[in-house]
Amino acid sequence: MKQKTVSLASGNGGAENRDLIEKVFFKHLGNEILARGEDASIVELKADGGCNVAFTTDSFTISPIFFSGGDIGKISVCGTCNDLAMMGANPKYLTLGVIIEEGFNVRDLEKIVRSIKKELEINGAIVVAGDTKVVPKGSVDKIFINTSGIGEPLVDGISASNLSEGDLIVVSRDIARHGASIFASREGIELENTIDSDCASLFPMVEAILNAGIKPVAMRDATRGGVSAVLNEWAVASDVCIEIEEAKVPVSQEVRGICEMLGFEPMSLANEGTFLLAVKKEDATKVVEILKNFEQNKDATIIGKVTSEYKKRVVLLSDWGTKRFLELPTGELLPRIC
Amino acid sequence: MALELKNLYDDFRDAKTIKALAKLIEEEATKLDRDINIMEVCGGHTHTIMKYGLKQLMPNNIHFIHGPGCPVCVMPKERIDHAFVLAMQEDVILCTLGDMIKVPGSRGSLQDARANGADVRFVYSPLDVLKVAIENPDKKVIFFAIGFETTTPMTAALLEHTIKKELDNIYFHINHVTVPEVMQELIDSRDEHVDSYNNQIDAFIGPSHVSVISGAKIYSKFANQYKRPVAVSGFEPVDVMEGVLMIVRQFVQNRCELEIQYKRSVTMDGNLNAQKLIDRYFEKRGLFKWRGLGNVPNSALKLKDEYSKYDTEVIYSDILPKEEIEDHKLCICGDILRGMATPNECQVFGTACKPSSPLGSCMVSSEGACSAYYKYGSLL
Ligand code: SF4
Numbered sequence: 001m002k003q004k005t006v007s008l009a010s011g012n013g014g015a016e017n018r019d020l021i022e023k024v025f026f027k028h029l030g031n032e033i034l035a036r037g038e039d040a041s042i043v044e045l046k047a048d049g050g051c052n053v054a055f056t057t058d059s060f061t062i063s064p065i066f067f068s069g070g071d072i073g074k075i076s077v078c079g080t081c082n083d084l085a086m087m088g089a090n091p092k093y094l095t096l097g098v099i100i101e102e103g104f105n106v107r108d109l110e111k112i113v114r115s116i117k118k119e120l121e122i123n124g125a126i127v128v129a130g131d132t133k134v135v136p137k138g139s140v141d142k143i144f145i146n147t148s149g150i151g152e153p154l155v156d157g158i159s160a161s162n163l164s165e166g167d168l169i170v171v172s173r174d175i176a177r178h179g180a181s182i183f184a185s186r187e188g189i190e191l192e193n194t195i196d197s198d199c200a201s202l203f204p205m206v207e208a209i210l211n212a213g214i215k216p217v218a219m220r221d222a223t224r225g226g227v228s229a230v231l232n233e234w235a236v237a238s239d240v241c242i243e244i245e246e247a248k249v250p251v252s253q254e255v256r257g258i259c260e261m262l263g264f265e266p267m268s269l270a271n272e273g274t275f276l277l278a279v280k281k282e283d284a285t286k287v288v289e290i291l292k293n294f295e296q297n298k299d300a301t302i303i304g305k306v307t308s309e310y311k312k313r314v315v316l317l318s319d320w321g322t323k324r325f326l327e328l329p330t331g332e333l334l335p336r337i338c
Numbered sequence: 339m340a341l342e343l344k345n346l347y348d349d350f351r352d353a354k355t356i357k358a359l360a361k362l363i364e365e366e367a368t369k370l371d372r373d374i375n376i377m378e379v380c381g382g383h384t385h386t387i388m389k390y391g392l393k394q395l396m397p398n399n400i401h402f403i404h405g406p407g408c409p410v411c412v413m414p415k416e417r418i419d420h421a422f423v424l425a426m427q428e429d430v431i432l433c434t435l436g437d438m439i440k441v442p443g444s445r446g447s448l449q450d451a452r453a454n455g456a457d458v459r460f461v462y463s464p465l466d467v468l469k470v471a472i473e474n475p476d477k478k479v480i481f482f483a484i485g486f487e488t489t490t491p492m493t494a495a496l497l498e499h500t501i502k503k504e505l506d507n508i509y510f511h512i513n514h515v516t517v518p519e520v521m522q523e524l525i526d527s528r529d530e531h532v533d534s535y536n537n538q539i540d541a542f543i544g545p546s547h548v549s550v551i552s553g554a555k556i557y558s559k560f561a562n563q564y565k566r567p568v569a570v571s572g573f574e575p576v577d578v579m580e581g582v583l584m585i586v587r588q589f590v591q592n593r594c595e596l597e598i599q600y601k602r603s604v605t606m607d608g609n610l611n612a613q614k615l616i617d618r619y620f621e622k623r624g625l626f627k628w629r630g631l632g633n634v635p636n637s638a639l640k641l642k643d644e645y646s647k648y649d650t651e652v653i654y655s656d657i658l659p660k661e662e663i664e665d666h667k668l669c670i671c672g673d674i675l676r677g678m679a680t681p682n683e684c685q686v687f688g689t690a691c692k693p694s695s696p697l698g699s700c701m702v703s704s705e706g707a708c709s710a711y712y713k714y715g716s717l718l
Contacts, residue, residue, distance in 0.1 A: 005453040009440075015694070247353075262462070263436075315717075319353035320360070322391025324714055 015328050017225070037237065038160060039083040039220060042153055052156075054089035056080055057148035065112070065142055068181050069197030073115035075272055076145040078201050079223070081123040085203040086219045086275065088158045088210060089151035091125040097146040098130070102137045112143070122201045125149065154207075155215050162217050163238035167306040168284040170277040172205065172291050173198065174250040174299045175227050179269025180258045195254045200273030200296060208290050209277075216287070218278040221271065225329050228267040230276050231314040232328045239311055244304035244326065246316045268329035278306065351390070351575055359579035360395040366586045367397040375401045375538045375677050376585055379521060380486070380545035381408030381705025382573045388710050390575040391717070400586065403539055403677040404700075404707035406520055406628065409484045409513070410438050411702040414629045415663045417513050418443030421482045423657055424511060424650060425456040431474060433459050433467050434482040435489070441702055442695075444663055464489070464496040471500075471508045480509045480650055487548045490514045490639065491612040494619045497641075497648060511650045512640050515626060517548050518556045519637035524676055525564055528635065538677030541585045543578065544570040546600035553608025554598050561596040572600040619645060630671030630699035666691075669698035674707050681711040688712055 009016040026034065033041045040056035060076040070078075081091035096116070100109070120126060177198040184195060202221060209216065218238075220230045227249070235242045251259075251266045259266050273296070279287050284302050291300035309315070314326040378384055384404045387393055393402060406412050422445045425432040432448070439448035439460055452458040457477075461467055464481060471479040483493040493514065500508045525537050544557050549570050557568045567588040571581030581599045588595060598604050619642060626638030646652040665671070668686050673679040681687050681700065691697040693709045700708035 005450070007449050007453045009449065318391055320356040320390075320395070322394040323717055324388065324391050325717060327713060 018328075036159070036161075037233070038087060040087045040089065040149075040151070042087060042089075042156070052153055054084050054087045054151040054153050055148070056083040057146065058083060059144065059146040061141065061144050062182070063141060064182075064185055065108070067185055067197055068194045069177070070199035070272070071112055071115050072143060072145055073112035074119050075199050076147050077116050077119035077123065077125075078199055078272060080147040080149040081119075081125060081151075082202045082221045082273075082275070084149055084151035085123075085201075085206045086158075086221055087151075087153060088155040088206065088216075088219070089153045090207070091123045091149055091151045091203055093128045094120070094125055094147050094149040096127045096130040097132075099133045099135060099140050099144040099146075101140050101142050102134055104143060109143075119201055123203050125151075154210055158216060158218060159237075160218050160220065160234050161237040163234055163240050163242075163278045163306050164217075165240065165306055165308050166281055167217050167278045168281055168302050169231070169242060169244065169304040169306070170279060170284060170287055170291070170300065171227065171249065171303050172202075172275045172277070172300050173273075173297045174252045174255070175222065175271055175274055176251060176255045176259070176264075176266035176269035177274070178272040179226065179264075180255040180266075182270075183262065183264075184258055195252075195258070198271050198273040198296070202273060202275055205275075205291060205294055205297065208293070209287055212286065212290055214279070214283045214287060214290075216277045216279050216283075219275055221273070221275040223272060224270050226266070226268045226270055227274075227276060228265070228314070228326050228329055231326065234278065235314050236312045238306075241307045241310045241312075242304060242314045243307050243309070244314065244316050245319075247319045248301060248303045250299040250301060265329075267326060355576050356390075356395070356579060359576065359583060363395075363400070363579065363583050363586055364397045366583065366590050367399055369590045370399055370586070373399040373401060374540045374586070374589055375403050376541045376543060376582060377403040377405050377524070377539045377677065378543040378578070379405035379517060380548070381405070381411065381703065382545060382547070383543055383571070383578055384705045384707070384710060386573050386575055386578050388704075388714055392575060392578060394717075395579070396582070400582065403675070404705075404710060406524075406631065406675055407699065407705045407707075408703055409486055409489075409515055410436065410441055411699045411706050412515065412520075412628045412630065413438070413441060413484060413513060414627045414665075415443045416627065416659070416661075418447070419445055419663075420511060420651075420658050421448055422446060422451050423659060424480050424482070424654060425451040425458050426454070427478070427654075427657075429476070429478055431457045431459060431470060431477050431479045432482055433461050433470055433479060435462075435464075435484060436460060437703060438482065438484055464492040465499065467496055467508060468499055468503070468505070471505050475507060478507055478509060480511060482511045482513070484513045486515060486517055486545070487551045487616075490620065491551060491609075491615050494615040497619050497645065498615070500648070508648070509650045509653065510641060510648050512620070514620070514639040515628070516637055516639070517545065518559075520628060520631065520634055521557075521560060522564075523631060523634045523637070525560075525566065529632065532632070532672065536676075536678055539566065541567040541588070542569075543581045543585070544568050546570055546572045546577070546604050549598075549600075549604045549608060551609050551612045553606050554596060554604055555606050555608070558596050561594050565594050567594050568596045570596070570598045570600055570604055572602065628699075629702075630665060630669065630675060632665070632672070666697040671698040671700045671708075674700055681708040682715075684708070 040054045045051040058079045065072040084091045181195040181197045222230045291297040448458045467481045560566045569581035569584040571577045620639040623638045623640045625633040641649045670684045696702045700706035
C-alpha cells in the first residue's frame with residue numbers, strides 16, 4: 001500500500017476500505033474461503049462435508065451509542081445475525097466481546113445488554129461465550145463490541161457471484177435511514193421529525209422467503225457503503241451490469257431532506273436493517289409480497305435488473321431517459337461544500 | 339402535508355418538465371448556424387449536469403465546458419500546505435468545510451495530517467467554529483476559510499462574533515475566491531504567457547448562489563463588454579435546462595444579454611447587508627493562485643490589515659512555507675477550462691492522474707471536468 005498510515009477513509013466500506021483489506025489482510029491471510037468475499041463464510045467442520053456452518057464476525061464502534069431506533073447493543077446482534085441471514089443461514093450461537101472505557105456508566109451498560117437480549121430472542125440465537133475488557137480512559141470511545149456468530153445454512157448456493165442476465169433486484173424497504181439518522185444526531189442537526197435508524201434483524205424476513213420455497217440468487221444487507229456498495233460488489237463478482245431505475249428506489253422525505261442539505265447520495269449511506277435481493281424474474285413479485293407483510297418493509301419493491309450492457313458497472317436510469325454510473329463510494333463521507 | 343414536502347424537490351426534477359425543456363432546446367438549436375459552447379462556471383452545475391445526465395439531452399451542436407469547478411478543486415497546493423503546517427502545530431485545532439480535508443497538498447492532505455495526530459475537524463457552517471473555540475479554551479482554533487462569494491459572509495460573521503464575544507482563541511486562514519475575476523481570466527487573460535485568445539467559450543451559465551449574495555450585476559460586463567450571453571441559473575436540473583434554453587434563444591435571436599433564470603431569489607443588486615459585512619472585514623488580494631490556472635489578479639480576498647491579529651498568514655508567517663509549487667507539467671487543465679482541449683487529450687488522463695491520485699485541479703473533486711470524464715466517460 002502506498003499509504004503509510006491508516007486513515008478514516010479506510011473504514012468507509014467503499015474503495016479505500018476494500019484496498020486496505022486486499023493489500024494488507026488478504027495478502028497475508030488470504031485463503032479460498034475468505035476470497036469468496038461473502039457476508040458470512042460457509043465452512044465445513046468435517047472433511048466429508050457432513051457438517052456445514054455459516055460463520056461470521058463484526059465489530060461495532062458507533063457514536064452516539066444510543067441513537068434513534070437502536071443502540072450499540074442492538075446493532076451488534078443485528079449486524080452479525082444479519083450477515084448469517086444473508087447467506088440463508090439461521091443464526092444460532094454468538095460470542096460477545098466487549099471493550100469498555102474506564103468510567104462507563106453501569107446503567108447504560110445494562111441498557112445495552114438488555115437490547116442485546118431482546119435482539120437475540122428475535123433471531124432465536126444465544127450467546128455462548130463472552131469476554132470483557134476495561135481499558136483506561138481515552139483508549140476507546142466509551143464502548144466497543146465485537147460479536148461472532150455461527151448459523152445453520154438452510155439453503156446453499158446463495159452468492160454474490162451468481163447473478164445472471166434477467167435477474168431482478170429487490171430492495172426490502174426505504175434506504176439510508178441509519179446513515180442519515182446518525183449523521184443528523186452526531187452533527188446536532190435539528191429536524192422536525194427525527195429519523196429512526198432502520199436497525200433491525202433480518203432473519204425473520206429471510207425465513208419467510210425461504211419457507212415460501214423461494215431461493216434468492218443473492219442477498220446482502222446494505223450496511224457501510226450503502227446500496228451502492230452492494231450493487232457494485234455484485235456487478236463485479238458476477239461480471240454483469242446492474243441497471244437501477246433511480247425513481248423506484250424508495251427514500252423517505254426526511255432522509256432525502258438531509259441528503260439535499262448535506263450533499264449526500266442516499267445510495268451511499270449506511271443501513272442496518274435494509275437488504276437487497278437478486279432474485280429470478282419469476283420470484284420477484286412474490287418476494288416483494290412476502291416482504292410487505294412485515295410492517296417496516298411496506299416500501300419493498302423491485303428497483304432494477306441484471307443486464308450485460310456495461311459489465312461490472314451499476315447504471316442508474318433517470319425518468320427522463322438519461323443514465324449515469326453509480327460509483328462505489330470513496331473517501332470519508334463528507335458533505336460537498338457547494 | 340407529507341406530499342407537499344416531496345413536491346418541493348420533485349417539481350424541479352420532474353421528468354415531464356425536463357423532457358419538455360429538452361425538446362424546446364432541440365427545436366431552437368436547429369436554427370443555429372454553428373455549434374455553441376456553454377461554460378457552466380460552478381461545480382454545482384457540473385454536478386447537476388452529470389448527476390442528472392443532462393449532457394445526454396443536448397443536441398449535437400450544444401456543448402458544455404466544465405468551469406473551474408468548486409473552491410476546493412482550485413485551491414493550490416501552497417495553500418493546502420499552509421493548512422497542513424498549521425494543523426500540525428501542537429496547540430491547534432484546524433476547522434474547515436467539507437471535502438477540503440481530502441485534497442492533497444505537497445505534504446499530504448488534511449486527512450493525512452489527522453492520521454498523523456493533528457486535530458482537524460470539518461464544520462457545516464463557519465459559525466460552528468465558535469462552539470469548538472468555547473469548548474477548547476486552551477487551544478488555538480484556526481478556521482481555514484474556503485469558498486466563493488456564497489460562504490464569505492459566513493466567515494465574516496464568524497469574525498464579527500469572535501470580536502463581539504471577545505474570544506481570543508479563534509484565528510483565520512482566508513482563501514475566499516471570487517467568480518467574475520476568474521471568468522474574465524478564462525476569456526481574456528492578462529498574463530502574456532497564457533493563450534486565451536483561442537478560448538472557445540461562447541456563453542456562461544452563472545451560479546445563482548453567488549448572485550444571491552453579490553447580485554447578478556457582477557456578470558453584466560460579460561454580456562456587454564465581452565459579448566458572451568449569461569444566464570444566471572439555479573442548481574436543479576430544470577433550472578439548468580432552462581438556463582441553456584435562454585442562452586440558445588439569445589443566439590437564435592441574435593441577442594447578447596444577462597438574463598436571470600433563477601428569479602426565485604436572485605436580484606440585480608444581491609444582498610446588500612452581506613456585501614457590507616464582507617467589505618467591513620475583507621479586501622482584495624492583488625494576485626491569488628488558482629490550481630490549474632495560475633495567478634489571477636484580484637480574484638481572492640484577505641483580511642484587512644486592522645484585523646491582522648486574527649490572520650494566521652501574519653501570525654505564523656515564519657513557519658508557513660513560501661516556495662512556489664508548479665502545477666504538474668503535463669496537466670492541461672488551463673486549456674480544458676478554456677474549452678481548448680478535452681480531458682482525454684491529456685497524456686496522463688486516467689493513468690497517472692485519477693480521482694484517487696489527482697495531478698491537476700480538474701481531477702480533484704467529482705465536480706471537475708477530468709473526474710467527470712473519468713467516471714462517466716462511456717456514458718457521456
Ligand atoms: S487528467 Fe489530470 S493532469 Fe490531465 S488535465 Fe486533467 S487534471 Fe490535469
